[in-house]
Amino acid sequence: MTMAIGKTSYLHDLKVVFSNRDLIFSLAVKDFKVRYRSATLGFLWMLLNPVLQMLVLSLVFSFIVRIPVDVPYPIFLLCGLLPWNFMSMTLGIGASSLVNERNLVKKLYFPREIIPISVAAGHFINFLIALLLFLPVPLFFLKTWSWALLFLPIPILLLALFTISITSLATLSDAFFRDTRFIVEALLMVWFYATPIFYPYSYLTSLTGVIPRWIMPFVNMIRFNPMAGIISMFRNILLKGEPPRLADGLYVLIITTALLLFSFILYRRHGPIIADHM
Amino acid sequence: MNTVIRISNLTKTYRVYRQRRLLAAQPIHLLTRHVEGELLYALQDVSFEVGKGEIFGIIGHNGSGKSTLLKILSGITRSDSGSIEIQGRVTSLLELGVGFEQELTGRENIYLYGSLIGLPREMIEEKEQSIIKFSGIEKFIDMPVQSYSSGMLIRLAFATAVHTEPDILLLDEVMGVGDSEFQHRCFQAIQSAVERGVTVLIVSHGLSFIGSFCSRVMCLHQGHVAAIGTAEQVVHIYTDSISSREKICEISRDDLHIQFLPAGFHIEKSGRILTLARGLSVNLRKWESDFMSSEAAWTVVDLKEDAVHLRLRWGHWNLEVSWYIRIENNRTINWTIKTGRDLYRDVDDIGIEAMVSESYKTYILPEEFRDFPRTINRGFNMEYLLSQLQPRRFLGVTGSTDPKPSLVLDFSKCPMTGSSMVITGGNMMPGHILQRMFPAESGQDTLEMQVKLFDQDDLIQFWRMHQKAxxxxxxxxxxxxxxxxxxxxxxxxxxxxxxxxxxxxxxxxxxxxxxxxxxxxxxxxxxxxxxxxxxxxxxxxxxxxxxxxxxxxxxxxxxxxxxxxxxxxxxxxxxxxxxxxxxxxxxxxxxxxxxxxxxxxxxxxxxxxxxxxxxxxxxxxxxxxxxx
Incomplete structure (x- = not known):
């Protein structure tokens, strides 16, 4: 192999990332093991957390503030909460991951995007296990067994790719500007409410005329939130037993592809000098 | 020669930022093409070639660009310009123990570390047994690494790195660790790798090690290639370059003469130089890094016949100290260091150091005179004779074989905090070092010292007076x-x-x-x-x-x-x-x-x-x- 500066092709760089899948896996497994090994309840926490979260939110939104949904509220909620938790935890933890792993970055060579990808991979294992355990609930209570289940990999894949793209961008930005992690924290807080997680999308349309007029444009912006599209795909499959809407899928696909390409280009350009900023 | 590494005109700059960078300001800077920070050349126009199977040594002062060069070769960072041609797979070992996870077992860490240095899983599986055997910690391999001693960790890391069968192995200052038996095994492992056609690049401070081990050596100086040649030639040039760099200024009175070089100052009495290498110098310690006076930018603020005011500035860290040096009489030099309280907020310690000639046979402490060991350890490590003990009011050396006056650093006017050290050099640095560290807590912004030169009788009188008083x-x-x-x-x-x-x-x-x-x-x-x-x-x-x-x-x-x-x-x-x-x-x-x-x-x-x-x-x- 002959290496020369700045002469590698896009395809070659993509191959390099792909050839490091063993490393992504090793790092993800390491994160997973380190996270749960020293805790007494071990990886049970992975399930306990969403369950607790679901209980609290269900209590609030089905008894105190009533949000009308046509299925049992906890099931409705969990359907949005699982994908959201995967995305928000990956982004929240991933944003500072390059800086946290600065020892590796300063002393070893590997494509830098591996780090955020491995964080996503670690949480993806979490997400898949939680999803598998939760899956029988709507299928059993709502009797939504149908061929639509075959579409389930699509929103899962889109969610994973969207999460990777946005986390990679945040991580890269954080490597150069440490403020990014705080911006991400703030963003995630707003984003949680701007995503139809604890309310159905239709709830927003019912707000017309109820809330002041000047807020409506902001509410309408939720339409462009890719997480809304992803969660709506999950809900269609799991709660209604219908295939996801094509419009949702296409929109998320376009956004995700654009973000992935953008972050790949940025990493190609700035990745090699990240070590200088650690 | 079958060239496997060909580097031409490599240049690497760093931008050093005084202030925090604002994320919000970046888009504006992009538009206005405003460039923040100062430019610092880490490497400038570096060219060299390394043949297959060579052991190529790289030496140079701190900050000369050695480590930056290895980082560029291993791909950790990118150069600004120039070309690199490398044939084969590169494995770098820039710091032992990096990439090891404390909570995982030794075996799990072999896999983690292996994949970090780019090995496919199948290859690690294949090599697992021989790695464990080489490291010699079979019994503990399934225990978490946090229970390992540092020696064990180093064994495991090195074992994994040499078993990856690279074509080119980059090592940065990692050979000086571990016990001598393991070191010996590492040397053998490298030797046998070289016999198999592996090319090795080593950065080291240990000149004797470089001298005995490397076929060719390159010396870097402030980012430039100062010399490339056989170990003997280059090591010679390197040791010379420490003491023969351009002079900043000089002051004198009668037969006492002080010369300022970018590393520190040298005292010459009746035509004999008492100090060597860095001479008398100051280094600031911040976290784990040393900021030596040799790395500072020196400004002569005020120069008189027998006195000088100098300002030393470590530019990219925004640290600054002032030196006031005055020849009081032909036997006493007043040396005052003003730091400013701001500086003490930024550094942990201030170290005052004197490197004196090897010809002194005895060192002086307030409590007694002691001889330096006669059989100086000729390894590449220095020997600490007095270290980290309570602060001494003065430190000195005497008993020079050629008639040089005794030299005493008198700290009577400084706070009695910190520690004192007496070090005698090995091959790396022939000579002795006297050192006093002042911790930042003392909050002192001025350190007043005296350098005193004595004849034998005066010295005894000075010492007695200190006792008697x-x-x-x-x-x-x-x-x-x-x-x-x-x-x-x-x-x-x-x-x-x-x-x-x-x-x-x-x-x-x-x-x-x-x-x-x-x-x-x-x-x-x-x-x-x-x-x-x-x-x-x-x-x-x-x-x-x-x-x-x-x-x-x-x-x-x-x-x-x-x-x-x-x-x-x-x-x-x-x-x-x-x-x-x-x-x-x-x-x-x-x-x-x-x-x-x-x-x-x-x-x-x-x-x-x-x-x-x-x-x-x-x-x-x-x-x-x-x-x-």
Whole structure:
């Protein structure tokens, strides 16, 4: 192999990332093991957390503030909460991951995007296990067994790719500007409410005329939130037993592809000098 | 020669930012093409070639670009311009233990580390057994790495790295670790790898190691290639370059001559240079990094015939100190370092260092003269003769074979905090180092020192005077202040043990640490100990009488202080059963093995206001001593 500066092709760089899948896996497994090994309840926490979260939110939104949904509220909620938790935890933890792993970055060579990808991979294992355990609930209570289940990999894949793209961008930005992690924290807080997680999308349309007029444009912006599209795909499959809407899928696909390409280009350009900023 | 690495015109710059960068300002900077920060050249126009199977050494001062070069070759960072051609797979070992996860077992870490240096999983599986065998820690391989000693961790890391079968192996200063048996095995592993056609690049400070191990050596100096050649040639050039860099300025008076080089200053007396290498220098320690005066930018602020004011600036860290050096007379040099309090917020320690010629055979401490070991360890490690011990009032060297005057660094006017070190160099640095570290807590913004040059007689007089000044004797009784501890001897037998006679307030051993000052030392001795913790000073007065020594203790409260309990404490050797008579009643404290006396103050509440109070007085007599 002959290496020369700045002469590698896009395809070659993509191959390099792909050839490091063993490393992504090793790092993800390491994160997973380190996270749960020293805790007494071990990886049970992975399930306990969403369950607790679901209980609290269900209590609030089905008894105190009533949000009308046509299925049992906890099931409705969990359907949005699982994908959201995967995305928000990956982004929240991933944003500072390059800086946290600065020892590796300063002393070893590997494509830098591996780090955020491995964080996503670690949480993806979490997400898949939680999803598998939760899956029988709507299928059993709502009797939504149908061929639509075959579409389930699509929103899962889109969610994973969207999460990777946005986390990679945040991580890269954080490597150069440490403020990014705080911006991400703030963003995630707003984003949680701007995503139809604890309310159905239709709830927003019912707000017309109820809330002041000047807020409506902001509410309408939720339409462009890719997480809304992803969660709506999950809900269609799991709660209604219908295939996801094509419009949702296409929109998320376009956004995700654009973000992935953008972050790949940025990493190609700035990745090699990240070590200088650690 | 079959070239596997061809580097031409490599340049790497760093931008150094004084202030925090604002994320919000970046888009504006992009539009206006505004560039923040200062440009720093880490490597400039570096070209060289390495053939297959070579062991290529890289040497240079700190900050000469060695590590940057290895980082670029391993792909960790990118150069600004120039071309790199490398044939084959590169494995770099820039720091042992990086990439190891404390909570995982040794075996899991082999896989993690292996994949970090780019090995496919199948290859690690194949090599697993031989890695474990080489590391020699079979028994512990399934235990978490956090229970390993550092030596074990290093073994495992090195074993994994050499078993990856790279074509090119990059090593940065990693060979000096581990025990000698393992080091030997590492050398063998590298040798046999080279025989298989692996090319090795090594960065090291150990010149003897580089000399005996490398086929060719390159010396970097401030980012440029200073020399490439055989080990012998280049090592020679390197050692020369330390002392022969361009002079900044010089001052002189009579036959005393001081020369300032970018690393420090050198003293020449009657045509003989007493110092070597860096000479007398200052380094600042921040976190784990050293900022040596050799890395600073020097500015001559004011230059006179026999005095100079210099400003040293470590640009990219925004650190600055001022040196004021004046030749007092042809035997005394005043050296004052002003740091400013701001600086002390940024650094942990200030170190004052003198590197002196190898011809000095003896070093001087306030308590004694000691000879440097005759058989100097010729390894590449230096030997610490006195390290991390309590601060000494002065440090010096004497006994030069060719007639050089003795050299003493006098710290009498500096705070008695920090540590002292005496180091004797190995192959890397022939010579000796005297060092005093001042920790940042002392908050001192000025350090006043004197460099004194003595003839043999003057030296003994100076040393005696320092001894005598702190001693009062009568009959066989001697009260002595030595190394900040007040001791009582009779007929050359110490009556008190560490930490000497002291005062405890509110049951804290408050008088340590404190700063001692000799106020008066004619017929009697007056000492003032200012506590570094409480707003309080002790004034001891000792006066030699015919029948003994009169002592007086006064307490000086600088601020309001609440005191519940105050005691004069005399730790003694209980097994000897000798109790000194100090003229006031003493109580035996069995727990701490010492005698205590509670001064008879009129009213406790009096101490709550600032002022000076008599705490007690009495006469120490030898007649009163007895066995009990």
């Amino acid at each position: 702190f001693t009062v004797e009568s009959g066989g009784l001697v009260i002595k202040l030595q190394n900040d501890s007040l001791t009582l001897d009779e007929q050359n037998t110490p009556l008190t043990r560490e930490p000497g006679i002291h005062v405890r307030i509110n049951n804290d051993m408050y008088s340590f640490p404190c700063e001692w000052e000799v106020l008066q030392a004619n017929c009697d001795l007056q000492l003032r100990a200012t506590s570094l913790q409480l707003p309080l000073a002790l004034v001891w007065t000792f006066c030699s009488l015919e029948n003994g020594i009169r002592w007086t203790l006064e307490l000086e409260f600088l601020e309001r202080l609440t005191i519940d309990d105050i005691r004069i404490c005399i730790p003694v050797f209980s097994e000897r059963g000798i109790i000194p008579d100090i003229g006031i009643p003493l109580v035996w404290d069995a727990r701490d093995q010492m005698l205590t006396a509670t001064p008879s103050f009129s009213e406790m509440s009096d101490f709550r206001t600032p002022g000076k109070f008599l705490a007690g007085s009495g006469i120490i007599t030898s007649g009163g001593l007895g066995n009990e």
